[in-house]
Amino acid sequence: xxxxxxxxxxxxxxxRNALGLIRRDYxxxxxxxxxxxxxxxxxxxxxxxxxxxxxxxxNVVKLSGIGCxxxxxxxxxxxxxxxxxxxxxxxxxxxxxxxANRRLTYIGVSGDGDTLSIGLGQFxxxxxxxxxxxxxxxxxxxxxxxxxxxxASADVGTKAKKGETNFQPPIxxxxxxxxxxxxxxxxxxxGDKQQLVPLIxxxxxxxxxxxxxxxxxxxxxxxxxxxTKSYAYTREHxxxxxQADFVPPEREITAEYGPGEALAVxxxxxxxxxxxxxDAAYDPTDRGAAQARVQERLKSGxxxxxxxxxxxxxxVEGGRQEFHQVNGTPExxxxxxxxxTLSPGSNGLAKILARYR
Amino acid sequence: MPTVTNxxxxxxxxxxxxxxxxxxxxxTLLMKSIFRSGIPVMGKNYFPSNIQxxxxxxxxxxxxxxxxxxxxxxxxxxxxxxxTYSRDVKEVSSGGYLVYDSTxxxxxxxxxxxxxxxxxPLARMCNEAFNGVRTRILMKNICYAGILAALLDLDLERIRxxxxxxYAKKPQLVESNMKAIGLGxxxxxxxxxxxxPLKIEKMDRTGGHIMIDGNTAAALGCLFAxxxxxxxxxxxPSTSLMDAFKGFCDRNRIDPRTGAKRFAFIQAExxxxxxxxVIGASWNGCRSFTATSGPGISLMNEFLGLAYYAEVxxxxxxxxxxxxxxxxxxxxxxxxxxxxxxxxxxxxxHICLYPANPExxxxxxxxxxxLAERLQTPVMVLSDLDVGMNDWMCRELKWDxxxxxxxxxxxxxxxxEKLEKFHRFLDKDGDGIPYRTLPGVHPKGAYFARGxxxxxxxxxTEDSAEYQIVLDRLVKKWATAKKLVPRAxxxxxxxxxxxxxxLGSCDSAIREAMAILKARGVxxxxxxxxSFPFSEDVERFLAAHxxxxxxxxxxxxxxxxxxxxxxxxxxxxxxSLLHYSGLSISSSFIVEGIxxxxxxxxxxxxxxGALPPRAASGTV
Numbered sequence: 008x009x010x011x012x013x014x015x016x017x018x019x020x021x022x023r024n025a026l027g028l029i030r031r032d033y034x035x036x037x038x039x040x041x042x043x044x045x046x047x048x049x050x051x052x053x054x055x056x057x058x059x060x061x062x063x064x065x066n067v068v069k070l071s072g073i074g075c076x077x078x079x080x081x082x083x084x085x086x087x088x089x090x091x092x093x094x095x096x097x098x099x100x101x102x103x104x105x106x107a108n109r110r111l112t113y114i115g116v117s118g119d120g121d122t123l124s125i126g127l128g129q130f131x132x133x134x135x136x137x138x139x140x141x142x143x144x145x146x147x148x149x150x151x152x153x154x155x156x157x158x159a160s161a162d163v164g165t166k167a168k169k170g171e172t173n174f175q176p177p178i179x180x181x182x183x184x185x186x187x188x189x190x191x192x193x194x195x196x197x198g199d200k201q202q203l204v205p206l207i208x209x210x211x212x213x214x215x216x217x218x219x220x221x222x223x224x225x226x227x228x229x230x231x232x233x234x235t236k237s238y239a240y241t242r243e244h245x246x247x248x249x250q251a252d253f254v255p256p257e258r259e260i261t262a263e264y265g266p267g268e269a270l271a272v273x274x275x276x277x278x279x280x281x282x283x284x285x286d287a288a289y290d291p292t293d294r295g296a297a298q299a300r301v302q303e304r305l306k307s308g309x310x311x312x313x314x315x316x317x318x319x320x321x322x323v324e325g326g327r328q329e330f331h332q333v334n335g336t337p338e339x340x341x342x343x344x345x346x347x348t349l350s351p352g353s354n355g356l357a358k359i360l361a362r363y364r
Numbered sequence: 365m366p367t368v369t370n371x372x373x374x375x376x377x378x379x380x381x382x383x384x385x386x387x388x389x390x391x392t393l394l395m396k397s398i399f400r401s402g403i404p405v406m407g408k409n410y411f412p413s414n415i416q417x418x419x420x421x422x423x424x425x426x427x428x429x430x431x432x433x434x435x436x437x438x439x440x441x442x443x444x445x446x447x448t449y450s451r452d453v454k455e456v457s458s459g460g461y462l463v464y465d466s467t468x469x470x471x472x473x474x475x476x477x478x479x480x481x482x483x484x485p486l487a488r489m490c491n492e493a494f495n496g497v498r499t500r501i502l503m504k505n506i507c508y509a510g511i512l513a514a515l516l517d518l519d520l521e522r523i524r525x526x527x528x529x530x531y532a533k534k535p536q537l538v539e540s541n542m543k544a545i546g547l548g549x550x551x552x553x554x555x556x557x558x559x560x561p562l563k564i565e566k567m568d569r570t571g572g573h574i575m576i577d578g579n580t581a582a583a584l585g586c587l588f589a590x591x592x593x594x595x596x597x598x599x600x601p602s603t604s605l606m607d608a609f610k611g612f613c614d615r616n617r618i619d620p621r622t623g624a625k626r627f628a629f630i631q632a633e634x635x636x637x638x639x640x641x642v643i644g645a646s647w648n649g650c651r652s653f654t655a656t657s658g659p660g661i662s663l664m665n666e667f668l669g670l671a672y673y674a675e676v677x678x679x680x681x682x683x684x685x686x687x688x689x690x691x692x693x694x695x696x697x698x699x700x701x702x703x704x705x706x707x708x709x710x711x712x713x714h715i716c717l718y719p720a721n722p723e724x725x726x727x728x729x730x731x732x733x734x735l736a737e738r739l740q741t742p743v744m745v746l747s748d749l750d751v752g753m754n755d756w757m758c759r760e761l762k763w764d765x766x767x768x769x770x771x772x773x774x775x776x777x778x779x780x781e782k783l784e785k786f787h788r789f790l791d792k793d794g795d796g797i798p799y800r801t802l803p804g805v806h807p808k809g810a811y812f813a814r815g816x817x818x819x820x821x822x823x824x825t826e827d828s829a830e831y832q833i834v835l836d837r838l839v840k841k842w843a844t845a846k847k848l849v850p851r852a853x854x855x856x857x858x859x860x861x862x863x864x865x866x867l868g869s870c871d872s873a874i875r876e877a878m879a880i881l882k883a884r885g886v887x888x889x890x891x892x893x894x895s896f897p898f899s900e901d902v903e904r905f906l907a908a909h910x911x912x913x914x915x916x917x918x919x920x921x922x923x924x925x926x927x928x929x930x931x932x933x934x935x936x937x938x939x940s941l942l943h944y945s946g947l948s949i950s951s952s953f954i955v956e957g958i959x960x961x962x963x964x965x966x967x968x969x970x971x972x973g974a975l976p977p978r979a980a981s982g983t984v
Contacts, residue, residue, distance in 0.1 A: 128633055
């Protein structure tokens, strides 16, 4: 980590977003992670995506559990509230917070230990509820803060730094999320900013639960030879299947797409994601086929990446409903309802008590 | 054979049935018709942790004096369950009565010559009068209500009126139920000498009162307090609180224009998630709560520590049941006193409220939200199965329309705008309570809520001094809490240097015990503690008495332990009366317990100061 803060001098020529903010306005505290940690690249991609999306910083809510990844919510959007909760329980904090105010943007950052071991239950149930949030897993297959134990995402045959081999099969969050009915499932690599930033943008706009599993090598405990989550191994085995280009509602689609190559998915707010299929056999809107393809590639040791599944009707009428739609809560946040609309008053009480007399 | 005389409006009925056979309707009908006759009445349900087919009992205490605890005696037993006949017969007080279904012979009943046995062929009568197996079973239970109506001289018109209210949407059920009532009523009038000396005579002692259970009352309190996010995992005996809250919201919280629900009701995947959701919603500015029982409290511990340290409001209703572990889920105890007071690892102390009856459940629900938001910390309301699930007669609940929720020190946009910098955990007012901000209001108000070490400015820290400043301020906040929590209820009319100290649902049994003791020449004072931290009057009462009986419903004297830990009281002054059978505590248990203590026998009771001073070796 570095302890030298960057000077707060702003050059007038720095690009500004629709709110007139520069990228620096979306940064946070200095990272205390190891130099070269994949997580810091993801933090940078989140900063870039939030800036591009012109999110009001105070409307960003950053939630995390415990672990290296969970620390990173302090490193972006310092103008947004953060909640670093307890190990594996971030989804329940997110559920309550989202229930209280549906108008904010909820970004959860978790790790493979936090999500797939101690927090597996809450992760699954947040997906079932289709909670409107972007859930990023910074996945490195290892416990960093406790010095190098295997996590539940460690692949069979991978070697720990001390030489031990893992024999237990991994839990793959992408396959799990697809099985549980998630409406947006993506995978990326911390070393591929070109792919990662638009995926975060699309995830932020998606109405409902958006899962983004990011392979993020641990330079200290899992970047050695024999590890299947090292930079070298990941670069060799990750295989972009679908490139997602985020197109905001006000912009025309200008990029050139070959016939049959691109698929536009319109989001609830009118923005679109242009999906460029790099693997012709892949259909990211067919849950069953997508799941089969991801699984098949995993068997041969390849990680398919990109927006691997998106429910084209997610959050829109007739499609998969998100948490508030299911609960029938009002458009205005529950935390802003005036008290007099909540209490039936003394007359109301007298009426209620009639049956208890 | 001895018989009971002059027991008008003063007796206890116990009804033994099988669960899932509709006996609950019959029992409620009986109790409510006594209540509507103007006579104070209590109903206690002893039910199994089961859906159908296991023994269940219902106890109805009729008390013209208004004593609403178990007395400890059974004057009339309705033994409808063959499986439990022998023990039910044994339980009847000498001179009492037993009603049974004489369709089948029950030789075991003849074993007691000191009670009056009344047999009625309930099953046979219902089999002849009704069709369908299920209907026959249900009607058999309504039929015993008819027998009791005749024996106790209950007004049939009142019963019809209650049935009409219950089955307002299915009027045909009123007639079939009345038919079954009539069968029992007529049989009893023709075959027994009705009414019995135990009988009902109309009084006027229930005006301004309602019959309600504590869970329903607590749910109402949450509705009126403006709670909008309720998250829970189903667990007996707390579930009815959440069911009631949802029911009240469905009827009172729907936007008339859009049909939108002004509440979120979330069934969580477990208690860990339930409390997490409550903390998330409270952190984001909603009044939020959960209801659970002992096992849920155990699971919530880690999160409770987070809410304490990150200073997030939360309201938790703990409807205590019998522990340890799964224990007896449908029986009552006060066994989470310690677990709640110090829940979670590290130095934590939590505000606890101890309601004694449904009325207090209602008002304390509102207080719990005000305290939680004012003090930015979890507040636990320790009810129990007895208060929560039994119907209690209590004063009609009132609501003050001038009430406005105390949302505590939450800065709004304009206030944040004026700040140079916002510091989340700084004690600006000297009361130990910092200011908080909500997400989505102002970027300057943003801070990082965390359970890891933090400085008073809100930053992560591993610095000893910075850490300790925050921890010490939390102690200061605890001192502020002491001034805000409900005070103890003290009854010093005993004029004695002997006192009873208790909490929660022991109250009605204690008050009856005091009356009995007084009649026997033993005066005792009484303090009912209503909160933790203990208000200052608690310390004064403890100091002012020579001998103190601590009455509570658990084996290990948890409340007594809490008193010795958190006050200066001498341990040697405290005598425990511990009731932990799982049944509600009775007045006779307390009377016997107090009289068994050599120092309080009326004939040997010394005047104040007559005993040699005791060694203070027990002081903590």
